[in-house]
Amino acid sequence: MSTSPAIIIAPDSYKGTATATLAAQYLGEGVLEVIPDASITLAPMADGGEGTSAVFDGEVITLPTTNAAGRLTEASYTFDEATETAYIDIAAASGLPAVADNPVPTTGDTYGTGVLIADAVTRGATRIVLGLGGSATTDAGSGILVALGAVPRNKAGYGIASGGEALIDLDYIDTALLNIPAAAVEWILLTDVDAPATGPTGAAAVFGPQKGATPKQVTLLDASLAHTCTQLDIDGTLPGMGAAGGIAIGITWLSTLMHGTSGHVHIIPGAALIARSNGIEEALPNADLLITGEGRLDSQSFTGKVVGTLQALAQKNSVPLAVAAGIVADDVPAELHTYEMLKSSDVAAQLRDAGRRIAEDFLANRF
Structure with missing residues (x-):
């Protein structure tokens, strides 16, 4: 890993609480609190649903x-x-x-x-x-x-x-x-x-x-x-x-x-189309970490949705993937690096906290 890790932050929207753009911003702010010299690329995602x-x-x-x-x-x-x-x-x-x-x-x-x-x-x-x-x-x-x-x-x-x-x-x-x-x-x-x-x-x-x-x-x-x-x-x-x-x-x-x-x-x-159009596919080979997220992470997240699409791209490029979700269901693959967000009405605080925890685990080589 380089001294200034390249991190792509590409969440879906958190329906009713944060757009994908805001979610990426808040996650990035949390990461930078722990890794201030990180090279952050914000790449808001969608899958054809609300917020596309x-x-x-x-x-x-x-x-x-x-x-x-x-x-x-x-x-x-x-x-x-x-x-x-x-x-x-x-x-x-x-x-x-x-x-x-x-x-x-x-x-x-x-x-x-x-x-x-x-x-x-x-x-x-x-x-x-x-x-x-x-x-x-x-x-x-x-x-x-x-x-x-x-x-x-x-x-x-x-x-x-x-x-x-x-x-x-x-x-x-x-x-x-x-x-x-x-x-x-x-x-x-x-x-x-x-x-x-x-x-x-x-x-x-x-x-x-x-x-x-x-x-x-x-x-x-x-x-x-x-x-x-x-x-x-x-x-x-x-x-x-x-x-x-x-x-x-x-x-x-x-x-x-x-x-x-x-x-x-x-x-x-x-x-898949949005991951190409916003530059994720092109940037991933040079990335050290990919972060995504959505409101609820479950088995349906891997059937054409944002998380499943990014998981496939991350695996292809041997880049670790971390997922911040409001709820993490039991049917999620065990090998996925998941972070359930704090229970709070302050979505900015929730996402910044998730970003911090992801960054801490990344620095501790827990991926």
């Missing part, structure tokens, strides 16, 4: 829109004018927290996210990066389509109701009023899961209960998604098609309509 858009550079745009229940709200996204790219979290407008007290598993829609997309296109966006985690909906992206002027209709030609359950009546999508510039953008869909659209590991079966769906509603939603894939000629078995309630179904149909192929839709694991 915030890790990218650009102007933060905030505007009125609707939540998953159709009620008025405000939501923000990041727009990088230089690259004509908008970074939008599904969770910003269509997320679960806003409707947690009154879930809308069968009727919730992504219309509010579509409003953000349409706004970004008016500002010059030609590429839309959607973080797909944390949605309250299972509507196959039909709400987004409606916001962009594509209206799902039944056999009688009437527009169908919003939400996933009504998709069982889908016959075709009316594009007479389609927002052509928005429909023609390049789509980057960042997933934190690789679930297919339907079946026992699909959007409804796995994530429906988290969004408030009863077993009967899960069955109805699964049937609706399967019907939608059939009507729109979409392969719902592809990994990631089930993320965020099947949003990739509607997006893939829309883009294929515009371009003749699905080549302008890219379904990518979010954490």
